[in-house]
Amino acid sequence: MDNPGPGLGPVPGSRGFETRGGRQMGEERLEKARQKASLAEQSMEAKRFEEAELRYTEALELAPGNLELFLKRAGARFAKGDFQGAMKDYSTVLSQDPKEPQALYNRGVCKANLGLMEEALEDYTRAIEVHPEWAGAYAVRGLARFCMEQYEEAIRDLTKALEIQPHMPDVLNARGHAHLVCGDYDLALADFTKAMEMAPKWVDPLMSRGTVHLILGRETEALEDLDRAVEMAPESPDLRLARGSVLEAKGEGRRAEEDYRKALDLDPGSARAAALLSRLLGRSQGDMAEALQWAEAAVAGDPEDPCAWDAKAWALFRLGKTQEALACAQRAVSLDPSDSDLRKHLQIIRSACP
Secondary structure (H helix, E strand, O other): OOOOOOOOOOOOOOOOOHHOOOHHHOOHHHHHHHHHHHHHHHHHOOOOHHHHHHHHHHHHOOOOOOOHHHHHHHHHHHOOOOEEEEEHHHHHHHHHHHOOHHHHHHHHHHHHHOOOOHHHHHHHHHHHHHHOOOOOHHHHHHHHHHHHHHHHHHHHHEEEHHHHOOOOOOHHOOOOOOOHOOOOHHHHHHHHHHHHHHHHOOHHHHHHHHHHHHHOOOHHHHHHHHHHHHHHOOOOHHHHHHHHOOOOOOOOOOHHHHHHHHHHOOOOOOOOHHHHHHHHHHHHHOOOHHHHHHHHHHHHHHHOOOHHHHHHHHHHHHOHHHHHHHHHHHHHHHOOOHHHHHHHHHHHHHHHHO
């Protein structure tokens, strides 16, 4: 999902500067703190986040009890990728105001970006308890649950978010992915289509809908979606790989090869692109030496990808190295025993071994 959606950026603070400790300070110090905060906001608008953090820190030295400044400095720290520092500031706010909804939500966002999904989930849940009709909090909790592979729970949260605030294409797209993982393809198609209608210039739901069409065997519809997506984002290697897979399924090997090679031009280290190109060359009886070269690159880049091992097996088999091919084919099947194509390839190679 390319669009960040809710939860990868903090919710900006909305309370007035003076509401958090300002009245207890001398007017002169308060005015200086306000000036520093104003400069910090200008720095934030100009995306000079290091400078903004410094200005907010200077303001806090003048107004050490002002929780709004902690919220704003946390936003600057988040913007420059300092999730630990931002989390510390949000925790400071929550130590004084345990039900501060922005701090709960945003600290959860920081934890999610640090991979602490269980802890993020706790903060999102507390934010929902404070504001039961907060669509954004349900959305980010749904995304966290998706990342934790709790797909049914994710769908429930994302659905609740959409009930509260229907016009959220990123949330629709996320729910579409959850439906896709659960195998509910019609529901996934509906969500991706609606997300496209709401955000017609956003490529991800278009690409995702094309993927669902391909799964359902609707190759023509899949290609239509992916052609449009490539027109919108011609420099996306993922789109090239997706369209290449559709073209290969339709028997258009030459065009598929062009997409795989373009994906490698755009992302030379892509193990997936190397595997797909190698497999295509092996199946089409193209340059077997090149096919083996790409297969070895794919295995080195992602040794847990069964497609890479299958591609290597096929290239070795075409080169007459049946024993080596057999070992690679066995490895591919061990990584994904449910794939009938991998099992078929293993059987073919095994039958050719002396």
